[in-house]
Amino acid sequence: MTKQVLVSISGSQFFDAENDSIELVTVANYYKRNGHHFVLYEEMPEGADSIIKNTLKFDETFFEMTKKGAVNAQLLFNPRQSNTTYYVTAAGPMSMNVTTTTYQLLAEDDYIEIFIKYVLDINYNFTTENEILIRIAPK
Numbered sequence: 001m002t003k004q005v006l007v008s009i010s011g012s013q014f015f016d017a018e019n020d021s022i023e024l025v026t027v028a029n030y031y032k033r034n035g036h037h038f039v040l041y042e043e044m045p046e047g048a049d050s051i052i053k054n055t056l057k058f059d060e061t062f063f064e065m066t067k068k069g070a071v072n073a074q075l076l077f078n079p080r081q082s083n084t085t086y087y088v089t090a091a092g093p094m095s096m097n098v099t100t101t102t103y104q105l106l107a108e109d110d111y112i113e114i115f116i117k118y119v120l121d122i123n124y125n126f127t128t129e130n131e132i133l134i135r136i137a138p139k
Contacts, residue, residue, distance in 0.1 A: 001110060002138040005030040007039060013128040027139060035059055037112065039136060045070065056134070060105055063116060077116050079103045097121040112136040 028041035039056040052069040102117035
């Protein structure tokens with residue numbers, strides 16, 4: 001895999017009969033160290049006045065997303081355990097519990113695909129069922 005990659009992140013939230021989807025496509029930096037994959041990219045959410053620096057760290061057993069800047073959070077997706085974190089936004093902090101139900105990693109020399117299904121509880125209340133599909137390929 002090259003150092004500069006194209007990352008596509010598609011996310012869907014399911015609540016009752018409603019479905020909300022988002023997609024982000026951006027250029028990122030990729031490297032692999034000690035058996036872990038790393039992807040670093042920046043994003044500027046709509047209506048925000050500062051960037052968010054994102055780090056994706058993953059291997060065959062877990063996926064971690066760290067956000068720093070306008071939003072600060074560390075989300076860990078591990079099918080062997082639920083994980084609680086605090087998601088800090090301009091509107092205030094929230095307690096988030098992530099229960100990963102599916103984690104699949106396909107890692108080839110020039111293509112990586114990650115699929116995650118999880119349940120999200122915010123402030124100790126069920127919020128949504130979610131899916132994330134991440135594709136990483138040379139730019």
